[in-house]
Amino acid sequence: MKVLGIETSCDETGVAVYDTEAGLRAHALYSQVALHAEYGGVVPELASRDHVRKLLPLIRQTLAEAGMAVDELDGVAYTAGPGLVGALLVGAGVARSLAWALDVPAVAVHHMEGHLLAPLMEETDEGPLEPPFVALLVSGGHTQLVAVDAIGRYRLLGETLDDAAGEAFDKTAKLMGLPYPGGPHLAAMAEQGTPGAYRFSRPMTDRPGLDFSFSGLKTQVLLAWQKSDQSDTTRADIARGFEDAVVETLAIKCERALDAAGCETLVVAGGVGANRRLRARLQAMAEQRGGRVGFPRPAFCTDNGAMIAFAGALRLQAGQSEDASVRVTPRWDM
Numbered sequence: 001m002k003v004l005g006i007e008t009s010c011d012e013t014g015v016a017v018y019d020t021e022a023g024l025r026a027h028a029l030y031s032q033v034a035l036h037a038e039y040g041g042v043v044p045e046l047a048s049r050d051h052v053r054k055l056l057p058l059i060r061q062t063l064a065e066a067g068m069a070v071d072e073l074d075g076v077a078y079t080a081g082p083g084l085v086g087a088l089l090v091g092a093g094v095a096r097s098l099a100w101a102l103d104v105p106a107v108a109v110h111h112m113e114g115h116l117l118a119p120l121m122e123e124t125d126e127g128p129l130e131p132p133f134v135a136l137l138v139s140g141g142h143t144q145l146v147a148v149d150a151i152g153r154y155r156l157l158g159e160t161l162d163d164a165a166g167e168a169f170d171k172t173a174k175l176m177g178l179p180y181p182g183g184p185h186l187a188a189m190a191e192q193g194t195p196g197a198y199r200f201s202r203p204m205t206d207r208p209g210l211d212f213s214f215s216g217l218k219t220q221v222l223l224a225w226q227k228s229d230q231s232d233t234t235r236a237d238i239a240r241g242f243e244d245a246v247v248e249t250l251a252i253k254c255e256r257a258l259d260a261a262g263c264e265t266l267v268v269a270g271g272v273g274a275n276r277r278l279r280a281r282l283q284a285m286a287e288q289r290g291g292r293v294g295f296p297r298p299a300f301c302t303d304n305g306a307m308i309a310f311a312g313a314l315r316l317q318a319g320q321s322e323d324a325s326v327r328v329t330p331r332w333d334m
């Protein structure tokens with residue numbers, strides 16, 4: 001089964017073809033980062049318009065790279081939510097129209113389920129990752145620990161009570177004058193910082209439970225930054241202190257979640273999963289426990305069409321698809 005995946009929930013237009021026999025055939029991504037940079041955040045109307053401009057050319061490009069004609073597709077999957085309503089509607093409209101014209105099924109995919117299943121696309125020396133596992137979902141909009149008993153059977157173990165981890169990275173970067181989107185810039189800055197020069201708290205790790213809270217960390221950084229000499233060296237030291245606090249907090253909660261779920265496989269997905277130090281820390285933890293941790297390649301940690309094609313292919317294989325109405329769900333629990 002060859003499935004086209006379309007992702008347009010925010011500021012990336014992602015397209016891919018996943019083949020249930022041959023694996024990922026092709027993928028293409030267009031990032032709107034430059035478009036939104038001058039506003040310091042995503043402008044929803046501009047995002048929708050840019051998806052309109054870029055989606056069809058990207059679909060053509062992806063099919064060409066896969067060496068396929070459009071009528072070889074067996075299904076179309078698209079992100080139906082959560083996300084920006086206008087942006088989602090562009091993907092949904094194109095996906096549903098294409099599926100109708102080709103007379104193939106269309107399937108609505110939950111954006112976070114796409115992230116959650118992305119690590120399963122990767123080939124590893126230890127063989128394919130399979131449920132049951134615990135998933136840490138860390139993106140700009142979500143921070144969740146989820147027990148995955150089977151594909152489609154998810155139990156929420158814990159989540160953030162305020163800012164998502166990626167949002168904390170972005171806001172912290174912004175307050176220290178780093179460009180948008182802040183997460184990767186702050187992580188790069190932290191590489192030059194001295195470990196231990198600044199120490200911030202590990203929120204909510206001193207009591208039981210699997211929930212997170214990251215908004216206080218941002219305030220701690222703001223106070224430290226305002227009191228400092230605001231030099232490049234200090235910025236790097238604070239960035240390192242912040243990154244260490246987030247990474248350590250996530251690692252402590254992941255370990256607790258594995259204990260709670262009685263499971264030794266951890267899967268990490270979402271934009272913050274691209275963070276080098278987080279990957280190394282969780283890898284070390286898994287090795288120490290004799291367990292296993294799986295990540296998507298960094299390019300598939302952030303938003304992409306491949307994860308939507310893959311999740312859609314699994315759903316279509318399981319016989320799921322919907323009627324032809326163009327519906328999106330901007331706020332949607334997984």
Ligand code: KG4
Pocket residue numbers: 010138139140141142165166167169170181182183184187270271272273274275276301302303
């Ligand atoms: O999953 P994603 O692409 O979009 C959402 O669905 O939110 O995640 C984007 C988030 C942003 O907050 C971005 O700053 C963060 O992931 N991010 C990172 C890194 N790369 C992306 N945060 C920390 N370190 C990184 N290397």
Ligand code: ZN
Pocket residue numbers: 111115139140270271302303
């Ligand atoms: Zn995402």
